[in-house]
Amino acid sequence: MLRYIGKRILQLIPVLLGMTFVVFLIIRAIPGDPAQVILGQQATEESIKALREKLGLDQPWYIQYFDYLKGLLTGDLGESLRTRQPISTEIWPYLAATIELAIFAMILAVIIGMNAGIISAWFQNSWFDYIAMVIALIGVSMPIFWLGLMEQWAFSIELHWLPTSGREEVRNPVEAITHFYLIDTLIQGRLDQFWIAVKHLILPGVALATIPMAIIARMTRSSMLEVLRSDYIRTARAKGQKMSKVIYKHALKNALIPIITIIGLQTGLLLGGAILTETIFSWPGIGRYIYEAIGYRDYTVIQSGILIVAFMFVMINLFVDLLYSVIDSRIKYN
């Protein structure tokens, strides 16, 4: 098992290396110059040239690339061209914001999506099944920016139940420790702020959860339907087991592998930062961090930001692969 994990992590190196290379080339193909953006329209030729030299942008691209790789090997993600701050420290608050939102959204999506799928399969062709699957179909094809705007309109502007945007109240900011606000507020015993943080999570969380929830519901239903036809389900019922136990104990575990596969993929996507959702809800997450960096042509931030997102994505999928063998003893990694 450990050898397998080691092998998989070694395999990640060429993947991530290739990715940095592609990203590096693509962002340099975008017209525009970081020095120009930082200094503004009025800047003189000389000052721009001087800044380019200072930032190392006057070097040929391959030298820049190897310098960047050298930094990565020593664990240095580089510093932002714009703020001159090390990216590894600057990125964390954004990353934490995205992780918090993504986990919140995935918990919603998994609990509701899986149960809807299970009940739909259990009572196949019932009215619940039809309604749930129509909702799921609408869900997978939902334009998320529109859903986000409608949520804001209904629950914030009309009903005043929930805040429109952001993570915290401007006049009552959270004192960040881990930058996971739900954890920070609890550590500090600030239950008032905890509820505020929860309220801020709900609208973007629901918007973000919609598509994964619908996909999980559909996948769970089809996977469960297949399992429910198996002989061992009939055996379990012939023993005199309750239908609910047959479903949740015997059937679900067998149906789980395709379900956790898509849960893993969807979590990876959400961790990449949902730019649309984060923009609509002014969520200070990694998606917006990278998006803004593109505006400033902040090459190093774009490179390292995407690298971190990609790294999380592949790690989650590795974790899911390892989960397979925990669920099903027939799957062995050597």
Add this chain to the structure above:
Amino acid sequence: MKRNLLLNVKNLETTFFTEDGRIPAVDHIDFHIYEGEILGIVGESGCGKSVTSLSIMGLVPSPPGKITSGQILLSDVDLTKQSEKQMRKIRGKEVAMIFQEPMTSLNPLYTIGQQLIEAILLHNKKMKKKQAQAKAIEMMGLVGLPRAEQLMKDYPHQLSGGMRQRVMIAMALLCNPKLLIADEPTTALDVTIQAQILKLMKELNKQFKTAVLLITHDLGVVAEVCERVIVMYAGQIVEEAPVEELFKNPRHPYTKGLIQSVPDMRYKKETLYSIKGNVPKPGSIAMGCRFAPRCEFAAERCTTENPPLYDVGEMKVHKSRCFLQEMEGSEIAEHVIESR
């Protein structure tokens, strides 16, 4: 010796409501099983054998299937009238079942031990897990599984087909059921393993006094283990007899056909006998004897009128659903000539 009735199935009809209409998979059948008896049900695929057994267990897939009339009396309790909750107490405890496919009948993600213990604890709520484990190991020994303690920790895929079927039998017998329904228990197994499993079932039948309803399409299996046999065709019982009587003196043309279709090692034959045609699609025959389209002796009457189950002989243990039963020698000859 007078034996007590254990199961009495009266006028059972199980219907499937499909897009093609109402399909009576089991069409008003009557039969009974005595305590400790081994009764065989024989027939081709699609004749309603499995639906009969699922009806007894209350596990007919619903929708589309439903028991539409009749009674299933298990020691005077009508199983068709029980709620799902009451049926759960009967399944596994009073009536247990083993299936055709030992390879897929055990849950691949739980150990043998977990699955056996589950079956015990379901019907013995007060039992400790330790006791259940000891009981499971004991039962595995009884069904001839070696290294029972080790096997408890194994997953089904680590066992061979024969071993899995033994596990299934152990699981079925854990709560000492009065009736064991075995639906083609040996069909998926090698011939040598088949013989072992049949021998085991016979031994356990003697030891535990568990009545067995053995469903099979294999006449060899019937001859080996059963006391009485029911032959089913297209949802109906066409012949019923004690096993020796059935092989010596089959009365229904279908039974005769089945017996002739078994290869006989003693004679060298060019081609093996086979019954012409196929089993009719369920629900496709509206009138007459269901076997008439394939029957060598079918006359006009057979296509318009469904024969009743006639008693054969005085003992009232042998029954046959064929008009030939009504007739005397000369009439039979006439009937046969007409059919040609």
